[in-house]
Amino acid sequence: MAKTPVTFTLNGREAATFVDPAANLLDVLRRGLGDLSPKYGCGQGTCGACTVLIDGEPHLSCVTLAETIEGRTVETTNGLQDSAGLHPLQQAFMDGFAAQCGYCTPGMLMAAKALLDRNPSPSREEVIDAIAGNVCRCTGYEPIVDAILTAARAPRRTG
Amino acid sequence: MPSVATYATLAEAASAMTPTSRFLAGGTLVMRDVNYGDQGFDRIVRVPDPALKAITPDSGRISIGAGVTMAGILASRDLDFLWPAARAVGGPAIRSMATVGGNLFAPHPYGDLTTALLALDGVVHLSDSGQVPLDQFLVNRAGLVRSVSVIRPAGDAFRFHKVSRVKPKGASVLTIAAWLNRSAGRLSNVRIAYGAFAATPVRVTAVERALEGASLDQAGIAPALQAATDGLAPVDDALASGWYRAEIAPVYLRRVLLGEVR
Ligand SMILES: Cc1cc2nc3c(=O)[nH]c(=O)nc-3n(C[C@H](O)[C@H](O)[C@H](O)COP(=O)(O)OP(=O)(O)OC[C@H]3O[C@@H](n4cnc5c(N)ncnc54)[C@H](O)[C@@H]3O)c2cc1C
Numbered sequence: 475m476a477k478t479p480v481t482f483t484l485n486g487r488e489a490a491t492f493v494d495p496a497a498n499l500l501d502v503l504r505r506g507l508g509d510l511s512p513k514y515g516c517g518q519g520t521c522g523a524c525t526v527l528i529d530g531e532p533h534l535s536c537v538t539l540a541e542t543i544e545g546r547t548v549e550t551t552n553g554l555q556d557s558a559g560l561h562p563l564q565q566a567f568m569d570g571f572a573a574q575c576g577y578c579t580p581g582m583l584m585a586a587k588a589l590l591d592r593n594p595s596p597s598r599e600e601v602i603d604a605i606a607g608n609v610c611r612c613t614g615y616e617p618i619v620d621a622i623l624t625a626a627r628a629p630r631r632t633g
Numbered sequence: 634m635p636s637v638a639t640y641a642t643l644a645e646a647a648s649a650m651t652p653t654s655r656f657l658a659g660g661t662l663v664m665r666d667v668n669y670g671d672q673g674f675d676r677i678v679r680v681p682d683p684a685l686k687a688i689t690p691d692s693g694r695i696s697i698g699a700g701v702t703m704a705g706i707l708a709s710r711d712l713d714f715l716w717p718a719a720r721a722v723g724g725p726a727i728r729s730m731a732t733v734g735g736n737l738f739a740p741h742p743y744g745d746l747t748t749a750l751l752a753l754d755g756v757v758h759l760s761d762s763g764q765v766p767l768d769q770f771l772v773n774r775a776g777l778v779r780s781v782s783v784i785r786p787a788g789d790a791f792r793f794h795k796v797s798r799v800k801p802k803g804a805s806v807l808t809i810a811a812w813l814n815r816s817a818g819r820l821s822n823v824r825i826a827y828g829a830f831a832a833t834p835v836r837v838t839a840v841e842r843a844l845e846g847a848s849l850d851q852a853g854i855a856p857a858l859q860a861a862t863d864g865l866a867p868v869d870d871a872l873a874s875g876w877y878r879a880e881i882a883p884v885y886l887r888r889v890l891l892g893e894v895r
Contacts, residue, residue, distance in 0.1 A: 475636060496634045496667050496677055518665035525726050531704065532726040537664035539657060539677070541637060585725065606802035607724020 482543045484509065485553025493540040500524045500535040503550065511551035511580045515609070522608030525581035526550050532588040534607075551580035554587070562628040563587060563621070572621035574613040581608045586622045595626055635667060637677045646680045647760040647777045654678050656777060658700060659730035661723075662739060685734075685779065688712060696758070696782040699734030703727070703746065714791050718749035718810070721795040724802045734778045737770070741832055742804045742870060747771070748828030749793050751836055752810035753783035771833045786812055794894045795828075796885055798872065805829035806873045807881055809889045813849060820844045820853075825886075830867055830878055839863035840886065854890050858883040 477492035484507065491506045503509045503526070512535050515523035519537040526535045527549040554561035563583050566572070573579040582605055589596055589604035596604070601622045602615075610618060635655070640646040646656070655674040657663045663677065685700030688709050695711060706712045706719040707728070722731055722745050736746045737757070747755075747767070755767030760777040767781065792811045797803035808828030814821055823844045828834040843857035861883035867875035888894040 475634070478637070494634060495636045498664055498668060517668040519661050519727060522724065522726065528729075531729040533729055534661070534726045536668065537661050537730070539637070539660050539664060539679070542660075542679075542681070588725065603801050604725055607726050 483547040499538040502540040522581040562625040566621040566625035570621040572617040643760040658732040658735040699778040704729040742829035748834040751826035
């Protein structure tokens with residue numbers, strides 16, 4: 475079947491690829507573009523491991539029809555680190571042992587980034603709500619919530 | 634894999650639907666079916682028309698485009714009365730995808746927003762410009778939906794509560810929405826709806842009748858609580874038995890009516 479060309483911005487860079495009909499965004503990112511940071515967990519939007527930001531809002535890439543991202547902006551965990559080093563969220567997750575097996579971590583980080591971009595000093599309750607769609611089965615939610623609150627208090631990086 | 638057909642307008646899409654076409658809105662349910670190899674459809678139809686995202690106040694009512702997402706409701710001051718219902722749907726990522734139109738079709742136990750729309754005298758506007766009251770629409774759930782119009786409730790006349798076992802996000806065991814219209818201090822023409830109770834969200838007409846002319850206090854609502862499940866067949870699922878649903882319905886109905894839960 476004919477493929478559809480899709481052009482979008484992935485972590486600040488222009489990305490262009492051809493997608494199969496009905497392909498989901500997660501497959502296109504992982505298999506098509508080699509960005510392995512979003513994870514395949516359930517394929518039905520329930521676990522949150524595939525969470526990416528589209529135009530700044532959290533989306534479940536496994537249930538996003540890939541061709542709908544034409545002209546839009548996608549952010550994944552791969553784009554969090556910059557020349558200054560790890561993103562404060564990544565640093566706080568590492569320092570606070572907020573990743574055990576690590577499978578839910580990219581989804582947690584993106585859900586948390588969506589929150590902090592909009593609300594730089596969230597309450598504990600707001601953090602819990604922000605990651606309500608992300609399932610963790612081994613680390614435990616407490617260190618994850620603590621790490622997000624720690625990142626929110628970290629000095630803002632400039633540039 | 635199904636093919637994807639994109640149309641500029643809902644009317645064009647409607648005339649191009651085949652028995653094995655599936656309309657795609659936010660995709661939270663349709664794409665799961667694609668991922669799991671559902672053979673019930675071989676064609677996805679979509680309409681990226683911004684007109685489907687319109688929110689249009691119109692005197693005492695307001696029209697909400699089928700393509701408006703839960704996040705879109707939460708970003709609209711005109712729809713502040715629906716915020717508790719929109720917030721009750723999934724987590725933040727689901728809310729930035731899940732649409733009003735898709736919620737009308739979502740299978741049990743979903744349909745939390747639809748329950749709210751039902752209590753607010755929802756009217757479904759179809760692609761062919763026909764319109765159907767939401768309670769009738771839910772019987773067959775057919776056709777492409779352009780928008781849903783609802784009453785804009787005054788003050789605290791609208792109440793919504795979702796009972797779920799997993800906090801803060803979980804599927805519903807029972808969702809109750811109530812539009813407590815009053816005239817001269819007495820309840821009049823109220824509308825009560827339950828979600829996740831029967832096969833689709835339903836109006837609870839026995840309760841509505843029992844509240845007609847009643848005062849909104851413990852004594853006034855007593856007959857309505859007696860009738861809390863009259864005429865309804867509560868369903869069993871993995872979250873709760875029908876028996877359990879029937880037991881909790883009058884308890885939560887009382888709390889919703891008396892404003893003890895929000
Ligand atoms: C993890 C998870 C959690 C969820 N939690 C909740 C919850 O708490 N409460 C809840 O109510 N729901 C929940 N849902 C179900 C679902 O996300 C919502 O009901 C949502 O509103 C469906 O909308 P959509 O745009 O994603 O639908 P889609 O998947 O795009 O479509 C769903 C169905 O509606 C039809 N459809 C969509 N738009 C139209 C239209 N305009 N005209 C005609 N047919 C149309 C489609 O053909 C399809 O049959 C959840 C889903 C997931 C995966």
